[in-house]
Amino acid sequence: MKLHALTAALLLCCPFAQAKKAPQAVTAVDPEVAIAGGRIPLLQGDISIDGKLDDAAWQGALVQEIAYEIQPGDNSPAPVKTTVRIGYTTDALYVAFHALDTDPSRIRAHLGDRDTAFNDDWVGVFLDTFNDHRRGYELIVNPLGVQADLIRDETNADNQEDPSWDGMWQSAGQRTADGYDVEIRIPFSTLRFPAGGSDQHWGISLFRNWPRDKRHQLASHKVPRDSKCFQCEWGQYEGMAGVHQGRNLEVVPTLTVGKTQTRDTAGARWDSGKTNIEPGLDVSWAPSPAMTLNATLNPDFSQVETDQLQLNFNDGFALFYQEKRPFFLEGADYFSSQFNVLYTRQIADPDFGLRLTGRSSSGAYGAIVARDATTLLLVPGVQGSAFEQLDQTASVVVGRYRHDFNKQLSVGVIGTFRRGDDYANNVAGVDARWQQGPHTASAQFLHSQSEYPASIVDGYKDELGNDATPSGNAWRAQYAFSNRNWNLTAWHMAISPGFRADLGFMGQVGYEKSLLGGGHNWYRDDKAFNRINVYADFDITHRFDGQLLERELEGKVNVQGPMQSGLTLHALTRSRFWKGRLFDEHYADFSGSFRPLGNVQVGMNLQVGTLLDLTAEKTGRRSMLEVFGNAELGRGVALNWDVVLQRMRRDGGIAFTAKVLNAGGSWQLDPHQRLRLTLQGSQIQRDQALYVDTVNQRARDWAAQVVYSYKLNPHTALYAGAAYGAFMDDDHHELFGNTRSVFLKMSYGWQP
Known part of the structure; x- marks a missing residue:
C-alpha cells in the first residue's frame, strides 16, 4: 500500500x-x-x-x-x-x-x-x-x-x-x-x-x-x-574550502608474545619451546592531504586470521594466499598492474620497512623500501612452480608511478628490485590503459635480469638450464568491448623462459597464450529469474619452442533469481600437454547458492568429467563436490563451512580420494569483543597399486585455533589465542598432535 x-x-x-x-x-x-x-x-x-x-x-x-x-x-x-x-x-x-x-x-x-x-x-x-x-x-x-x-x-x-x-x-x-x-x-x-x-x-x-x-x-x-x-x-x-587534516600523525607500538611447541612422534615429549617476545613500532604521517608516509621497525606480521586451507596434490603450481599483514595491505592498490609483479608475502620477515604513497592532479605514485631477514623465491617453470628459501638477508626496493593524461588514458611504470649476497632480481616495465565508452585497451611490457646461487641453479636445471643469470621479457595486450547486452574480450601474452619476477606471483614462464571470448546478457527486471548471462571463450597456449601446451574451449550459462540465488552451468573441453604427451580432458560442472532464509546462505559446486592424474600420467573419471554456506544466529553468532570432496576413478579402481574442511564460528559479545573458532582438516588416500612410482598412500591433517579479540579501533586492539594441530602419513600410522601454540598481541594507536 x-x-x-x-x-x-x-x-x-x-x-x-x-x-x-x-x-x-x-x-x-x-x-x-x-x-x-x-x-x-x-x-x-x-x-x-x-x-x-x-x-x-x-x-x-x-x-x-x-x-x-x-x-x-x-x-x-x-x-x-x-x-x-x-x-x-x-x-x-x-x-x-x-x-x-x-x-x-x-x-x-x-x-x-x-x-x-x-x-x-x-x-x-x-x-x-x-x-x-x-x-x-x-x-x-x-x-x-x-x-x-x-x-x-x-x-x-x-x-x-x-x-x-x-x-x-x-x-x-x-x-x-x-x-x-x-x-x-x-x-x-x-x-x-x-x-x-x-x-x-x-x-x-x-x-x-x-x-x-x-x-x-x-x-x-x-x-x-x-x-x-x-x-x-x-x-x-x-x-569544503579550507578543510585541514590536523597533525595527521599516528604512532602504533605493538607487542607480540608467543610460544610454540612441537614433537615428531606420538607419545614423545613436547619440546620445551621458546617464548618469543617481539616489540615493534609503526608510524604513519601525512605531510600533505595527498601523501602518506609509513615506517615500521621490527614489524609484527603475525596473523590473527588463518589462511584458507588448500590442497595442490594434483596441481604442479604453487598455491596463492592473500596478504593479511597491515603494513602491506594499506595502499596496496597503488602498486597493482596487469602482471602480478608485487606479491608482498614474498617479503617474508622484514626487519624494517618504509612506504610512500601519494596522488597528484595527474597521477599516483608509490614506493617501498625494506630489509628482509630471509629471501623467499617462487621458482617458475613451464608446467609447474615451487617456493624456495635462501638463508640470507635481502634489500628490497619497489617503485610505481602512473600518469593520467586525461580521464581516458593512463601510462605507468613499475620496478621491483631485490639483492642479497649472491642473489639479485630486477624487474622494470611500462604499462598503459585506455578507455572510451564501451572500449577498453590495455598493455604491459616487463624486462627482468636475475642472478641465482648454485643451490638454486643445481636444484632447478630444467627451469634455469644451468643459467645462473637468466633474463627475459613478459608482455600482454588486451582489448575488451562491453555494452548493455554484449561483451567481448581478446588478449595475447608471452613470457620468455628466462623471465623472473621474484617479488611477484608469476608461477609460469616460457609460454605464450591467446584468448578470444564473448557473452550476452538478458535482463528481465519483472521476472523471477531477472538476469541471464551466456559466455564462451577459446584459448590456446604454446611453449616457447612451439609445442602445444593447451587448447581449450569452454562455455557457461549463469542466471540470477529468487532468494538471492545464482546458478551456473559450465562445460569445458581441452587438449593438455604433460610429460611429453597430449591428453584429452573434458568436464561439466554446476554451481549454485541461495538464501532460504535471510540469515542463512547455502551453496554447492558439483563437477564430473575426465581429468588428468598428474602423478600417474593417466586420465580418469574425476568427481568433485563442494558444499558451503554461512548462517547468522541471533545478533552476534555467525557460522561458516566449506567442505570439498574429490575422487578419481581409473583402471578399475579408485586412484585417490581427497577431503578438505574449512569451518568456523564467531561470537560477537559486544561491539568491541569477539571470540572466534576455526577448524581445518584434510585427508588424502591413494591406491599404490594404481601408481608406478611410490606415493604417500594416506595423509591426514587437522588444526584448530581459538582467538579472543578486544578492539577499540583498527589500530588499538588486543588478541589472545591458542592453536593445536595434528597429522599422520605413511610413516606415522596414527593421528597425533604435533604442534601447539599460544600467543598474545597488543597494539595501541596514539595520535598526538
Missing part, C-alpha cells in the same frame, strides 16, 4: 524535527533532492555520533535522496525511501541516513566484526576525492553501526573492491519503528584529497543495500547498464 505524499514527508522529517537544540521544522523533501550533487555546507554546531538524528546542526546540511534502484532494476524508482544529509566541519565530513522500510521486521542487522556486514541491510557513502574516476573510498554501516570500508580501484577489473583498508572513522546506527538511522563522521585526516585551500570537487555516491528476495542495490544517481565505470556516474559535489 502506497503512503500518501504528506504522510511520507512527515515520516522523513520526524527524526530531524525532534532536535535536542530546538531546530526549525524540516520541510517535505523537494523532488530536486533526487538530483545527485550540490554544494556541501559548513555545519553550525556540534553533532554527537550516536545514531540519533536529532542534533540541530543537521538542519544546515545538504539534503539528498537515494532515489534509484540500479540492480536488479534499471534505474527504476527506489522501492524504499532513504534521505541523506551531508555537511562538514573544518576537520571532518558528516553524513546522516534516514532509511525507511515498508516492513521493518525484515531488516537484516547482525553484530559482527569489521567488514562482515555485506549481507545485511546497510547504507554507505562512496568518495572519489580526486574526482578522477580511478580510486575511491567506500564506507558502509549496517543498522547496528557495524562498519565496513573498502578501497575501490576502477582500473583493476580483477579486484575492484579491496576490503583490506581500515580507515579511522566513527559511525553509529539504531533501528526505528519505520526503518533505521545511521550517522557517520569521517575525519579529513583519514582521507587523501587535493591540497590547497580552495573548494574541493569530489565525486560521491550515496548507496543503500536492501536485501530481500533479491539483493536490491539503490543509489543516489543513475547507472546505465552499458556503463563500464561505476565511479564515472557518481554525483558531483563541491565545497
